[in-house]
Amino acid sequence: MTYAYRRQTPHCSSLVEQQHEIQRFSIENVMAIDKEVIEYSTKNLHLEEREEFETFLRTIGEGHSILVASLSVLSNRADELVKIINCILTHEINLWISHGGLCINKHTKMVEIFSLLNALREEHKNGNKQMGRPKGSKSNSKFxxxxxxxxxxxxxxxxxxxxxxxxxxxxxxxxxxxxxxxxxxxxxxxxxxxxxxxxERGLDNIVLICPFxxxxxxxxx
CATH class of the missing domain: 1.10.10 (Arc Repressor Mutant, subunit A)
Structure with missing residues (x-):
């Protein structure tokens, strides 16, 4: 089973851009996508607030795959990515990252993972230098x-x-x-x-993860 995972938050690229990147990678690598998972939030929630996402990770079977456009789609916080990757390795899941063509699984060398996390940490550190309310964040709505x-x-x-x-x-x-x-x-x-x-696919082929x-x-x- 291969899941194409996309996430819409202020820090991520648009869902359409992520979809194009995932489709490009899946076509080039002859990878069939069985289910689409879309996580939506108007704010960049912390991992502990994303309960549906954590549940999704825990329910994926051994040997199954998750395909994302980039590693930062899962989280742009290095400490959270450590937890996510640990969960993926524990459940023997294959994490495919379209941008860069990397697969993270139990056979991946830790030096490769640390290199990715360090790059993301530096990117996040530079982003934190901005003052005020994060661009693109939205207040809660009655809808x-x-x-x-x-x-x-x-x-x-x-x-x-x-x-x-x-x-x-x-x-x-x-x-x-x-x-x-x-x-x-x-x-x-x-x-x-x-x-x-x-x-033709049914809505059952799409998992919509939403805090609301x-x-x-x-x-x-």
């Missing part, structure tokens, strides 16, 4: 609890007007929320994956 539902409806081609009627909310406010969170990009990326040339999903599930029960 956050509907996030998963909004993305799924957009991916199905439902209009913003129809979604606002279903949720019984202001269309203009919902439109502003969708634009500020780039949800159409997220939905479009899911839609293109569902309808790619390899055949649990709140939404509680609301609809």
């Amino acid at each position: 956050d609890v509907y996030h998963a539902q909004i993305v799924n409806l957009l991916a199905e081609g439902i209009s913003v007007s129809a979604i606002s009627r279903e949720l019984e909310v202001s269309r203009s406010s919902l439109k502003d929320y969708i634009e500020s969170r780039s949800l159409k990009d997220l939905a479009m990326s899911m839609h293109s994956y569902l309808n790619e040339e390899h055949g 999903e649990e709140a939404y599930n509680k609301k609809v029960k």
Whole structure:
């Protein structure tokens, strides 16, 4: 089983860019992607706050693979990457990094891993020199609890007007929320994956990791 993992946060490249990079790598290396995993957050959450992501890692079977566009997609914090890589090695998972064409698994030399982590640490250190609120960060919104539902409806081609009627909310406010969170990009990326040339796929082939999903599930029960 091969999982293509993408993450949308302020520090990451766009989901579309990540998708193109992953597709390029998978085609060049004749690697079939079985399931798409998309993690979404408006903030660069710490690892302990990303419970769904940790659960996802723990449920991957031995010998399975995760494909990412770059190592920083998993986290841009070196200490967190140490924990993530340790989990990957413990579960004997193959981590493929498209940018650089590297595979991290139990056979990878530690010097290669430390080199990657050191480069990321320096990059993060330079980024921390900026003062003030991180560029691209978003405050919480009343629509956050509907996030998963909004993305799924957009991916199905439902209009913003129809979604606002279903949720019984202001269309203009919902439109502003969708634009500020780039949800159409997220939905479009899911839609293109569902309808790619390899055949029609169902939504079950996509795992959407979102910190607001649990709140939404509680609301609809």
